[in-house]
Amino acid sequence: MSATPSELIAPTRDEIRQAPKVLLHDHLDGGLRPATIIELAGEIGHELPVQDAESLGRWFAEAADSRSLVRYLETFDHTVAVMQTGDALTRVARECVEDLAADGVVYAEVRYAPEQHVSQGLTLDEVVAAVQLGFDEATEAAGGRIVVRQLLTAMRHQARSMEIAHLAVAWRDRGVAGFDIAGAEAGYPPTRHLDAFEYLQRENSHFTIHAGEAFGLPSIWQAIQWCGADRLGHGVRIIDDITVADDGTVTLGGLASYVRDKRIPLEMCPSSNVQTGAADSVAEHPIGLLTDLRFRVTVNTDNRLMSQTSMTDEMAKLVEGFGYTLTDLRWFTINAMKSAFLPFDERLAIIDSVIKPGYAALGESR
Template structure:
């Protein structure tokens, strides 16, 4: 049976049951539409554009799917507005864990900017405590392990970024696993926040940086070589450092070579990258090339609500658009687990006990369905 035929057996059920690892998801972009409505009612927030959860979810998606990062971010004012209490933050974090566990995500990292959740007098530590309490409850109830990444914002002051770096470090032994810089790249270079990154590095912390999403390879280079990023968020414009002619690689630049040789993980977010305009279409996304050439790529949702996606949906896109098979999905998942900001022993425990056995079982299932030929 052909590879195309075996890929056709990768049904929604199979893809749902495939073990997954998620490294790039924003807390304020992952809410269920029903939860947005509930939280708005609780605090008397009256600015939501829709009162029906289906229509509200569609409104968020249509607003985000306009090919512009700035427009993509507009909907976050509503989600952030309803996430200003400890109870709301705990609920959103808990429900994310529940939703991911339902599609067999075995580990995830969720990132957010704590400073956005202090409008109603919650302190930064109280914000962190609430989110981590929700994640811990999810682990107890669903067996899903996780970590929190603190985000600083490119358009905010370097002093505030340093303060947030200090916050992250103070929670490193209590569930915070890393530090990130997010927001519009153009006009807001990462090196302006170098004091924050140096503090994280001096504290032996882990760094991921949004780079190469709305700007070119220079942004990725600066994230790596100025700020010491261990992973790159999105990184779609790395492909600009690679010359491809008629499907064949003509030249690989020094940056792309460095990323490959040093095994820098890339947090790919397929559908989100189309919605923000990072790529014009799924067909033009660099993910399949990077996967084929051995880059340490991972698959992620970015913002489940805004992009109306799940990890299962991202797997489906990889299968249907790029011809990925189950071995490819396993490889991407192991890439992500190896790249996780999680203790080495725990990473390998999850790979050995949950990821590899899960894929082995699915391979056997497909082999049985195809008379001994698996994907």
């Protein structure tokens, strides 16, 4: 079926902002408002590199724009430092949902590592409860315009993954949708946490694994074939298993074929990948080829503060870099909703009653 003229027109930024969006890969401690960081830091005496909100936001972006994942991760020292009390966690969680809803996000899974928020005496359970309170307050205030779930992350260089996996299962029916591991990939393969993943599988629980961001195909292979990941956090290095000949012929290796055949979702974060050196630019990001090859590609923000981004920004950059239309953005969005760690009937309801009508209204408004 040929595209209609309206489908071939590049959407405006305002249309992208209005479009319903789904976010699967967003870090709570990577999305704080600079003004909130300054206020919370002042309350606890934490020293920041600069003291006004505009300069602080710029500092985070510059520090993260190093093309080094290790340096990128160092910026979290400041955000995590101000998220050590129940009140602070609730505020950050509430503001996160407010910001996402204002950006047109209708479903989001927001991840963070509970083990990083216990230095001032909170228990792991209290951390999750504080975050959930913030999510509940904001979603109620939004009047049902957004659904948000938690993903509990274990740090891959620590040894608390089984503890966090148990926590995720305990909170499964109270706002937590799944589990994740994150942190520097090199030297910390996902198989170090195999017992946690096996436990989650026995409990019929969902999990994603940061893999194929700063490290290559072995990380992706282990995440899928050893650990059983439902989704790949980033997964950008799957491109290393795809060969494009001079005549344009594309050949997929065994792992890439498996990922595509099994429809394993890729949680792609273009701006973040450019910052950490996983891609040279958004226009050269492997998301273009992977989309052409119809992998299960989703678009995400990763860390909105460090990348100075939003879902609208990410989609606008893809429109500029690849000429995508509203039809393409709708495809990314439905891909993400299909891949969410939400019960099937709830996913279908959002697709049919929110996403499809939302994009139809934009197309008809031209």
